[in-house]
Amino acid sequence: MIELKDVSKIYNEGRPNEVRAVTDVTLSIPAGRVTVFKGPSGSGKTTLLTLVGCLARPTEGRILLDGELISSLPERFMTEVRRRTFGFVFQRFNLIRGLSVLENVMIPAYPLGPDYRELKSRAMDLLARLKLDHKAKMKTEYLSGGESQRVAIARALINDPEWIIADEPTANLDSKLALQFLDEVRQLKETGKSIIITSHDDRIVNADVVDMVVEMEDGRIIGIEERNAS
């Protein structure tokens, strides 16, 4: 479970271009579920996601992971937590150009120095699961949007994180691919992963795999809808 307590994020604090992107958010995100942050553009969804995923620190407030305070850890430990706990699927996929699909998938594991053959077979298994094993050697810039996203998902899973975080995952996908993405989310949920997605895409927000919808506006939470109550 991830808990946020009175969390705020202010960009460029004290300067004329100061922006309050997230204001006083208190929220509990359950593990093993699919949570969606929704809201209009500029409402602070992405910002909240970076805070939850340890990509940035809150200006105020605290964030706890399974009861452990993670928002004020020194940079090294924060990286450690991020690597161990979170896998990211970015809106623009953010694959590294010029490198192969396989290399892109393996990159998050490099600093851990695993055995190469073991790492490679793990990456190939993931690619096979996402039906991309035949493109393992291809450079990522030649992939289609849907393929890029699946590579990004494989990369997010390589260190076997408990939480998967996806920012606007369907913004660049057509209906068929959006459905396919939801299918992958369903599979991940079945393997016990916790998933957080930001989206203003109704296909996502209304999908039955979603357990909780957090609605945002102007950096604040204006509503929480829980479904599939267990």
Added chain:
Amino acid sequence: MRHWLARQRYLVDFTLAALLRRKGRNLMLLFIYTLVIFILASVIFFGSALRHEAKAVLKGAPEVTVQNLVMGRHAMAPPEWVEKLKKVRGARRIEGRLWGYFYDKANGANYTVMVPSRYDRKNALKDGETIIGAGLARVRDVRRIGHLFLLSPKGKLMKLKVKRILPETSELVSADLVLMSRGDFLRFFDLPENGGYTDIAMQVRNRNEVAKIVEKISKMLPTARVITREDVLRTYENVFSWREGVVLAMLSAALVAFAIFAFDKASGLSAEERREIGILKAVGWETSDILAMKLWEGGLVSLFAFIFGVAAAYAHVFLFDAGVLAPVLKGWSVLYPQFSLTPQVDRLQLATLAFVTVIPFTAATLVPIWKAAITDPDVVMR
């Protein structure tokens, strides 16, 4: 430890892949880098080889040389001087020397013609024989012909049997040398039998007495110019140091330009690179992983440029006679059209070269990376 090694291997793999991705840009950088190393290393090789030559010149040089000056110009020393100098206490092996320069129109080169010293038994010559330097032997194809034909300044043809060719250990000293007997020398330059000597050489029994002996000679022979080996050494040093100084000053300018280039390359961190650093951080790389990766990058580029630059400089100086630099560095290159240097490597200077190029380069690359690597990785979300 095993884990650490594995990690470094992954970082190197990643670095190589990254370098290959921006081939054009990195090749350009590598080319400029190698070029700078090449020029600097050439100067270093050339300088130390010339110093080595100078040392060889001096090893064979007499401790004190006495010349006769007439109206401030070098003239033949009268034969009586030899007798007079023999009376100077502390001086030994006093000997009148005969040598001169000869411009060979056929090859457009200057030769040094010399009568071997009486004390130099190895090179003793009879009339009609000669011993010549390797450079000259090459030009005249003497190894095949076995004889040396010279046209004297007055136009007389002289045929000398080549007894030996001097070894190539030090070409500056001997490349252009023609040794001949006293009789042949007088005939060649059309000199009278007792017209004196080019100069008078002597050794000194006790080095500490050189100053005293010089003073004594100056008193005894007021028109004489007395030159010690130390004087010659100083002149050589001055000439070499000065020329090297000019070149090094030019090259420092090049080096600064290179530094600016490297810094610009580095600090002009492209949006692409910045984003990549963000991605790597976001997916779990630590700042230290990114810096280590960039260190590998700088290190590999530097190592490659250094090895290639130095190897090319070695070939340039010692195999191709420093074609690019020679005209600047050795003023007398015209006199030595076939001049080649004995390989000579100054390790300390090479180490210095590595130090002044590799470290600034790596630092210049690392600083902006550092700035990018310590910022929060949330940029990749934008």
